[in-house]
Amino acid sequence: MVTIxxxxxxxxxxxxxxxxxxxxxxxxxxxxQQPSPGFRYVHVGPGGLHDPGLWLFAATSNExxxxxxxxxxxxxxxxxxxxxxDADLARMARAGVHxxxxxxVDDDGRYAHIRDPWGNAIIxxxxxx
Numbered sequence: 001m002v003t004i005x006x007x008x009x010x011x012x013x014x015x016x017x018x019x020x021x022x023x024x025x026x027x028x029x030x031x032x033q034q035p036s037p038g039f040r041y042v043h044v045g046p047g048g049l050h051d052p053g054l055w056l057f058a059a060t061s062n063e064x065x066x067x068x069x070x071x072x073x074x075x076x077x078x079x080x081x082x083x084x085x086d087a088d089l090a091r092m093a094r095a096g097v098h099x100x101x102x103x104x105v106d107d108d109g110r111y112a113h114i115r116d117p118w119g120n121a122i123i124x125x126x127x128x129x
Contacts, residue, residue: 004052010059010068011118014042017056020117023095025080069118077120085110085126
């Protein structure tokens with residue numbers, strides 16, 4: 001069986017990215033190491049070290065810097081599920097993070113579009129029961 005492990009997100013500031021994902025989504029830092037000089041990566045997520053999460057990598061090359069915030073050409077970078085959309089949006093608002101759109105409602109549930117500090121679109125969805 002194949003499962004999702006990590007999704008890589010290019011950012012220009014690892015500390016700022018850690019803070020954003022912790023504040024906006026309640027993610028914790030699961031791994032923060034510098035395996036070789038000048039190369040650091042950070043793993044954040046809602047679960048444990050072996051659960052799906054995000055690898056945050058510093059965009060250090062010109063090509064990577066050009067892609068930070070535009071890895072998906074404007075399409076959503078992530079879809080995150082929640083059982084508590086209103087509470088999550090209220091927590092985000094207190095932290096200064098506001099949705100671009102939403103909350104919106106359709107047959108599948110309710111959702112809001114959030115942007116990370118680099119412009120990546122993230123959908124926070126509460127599925128219909």
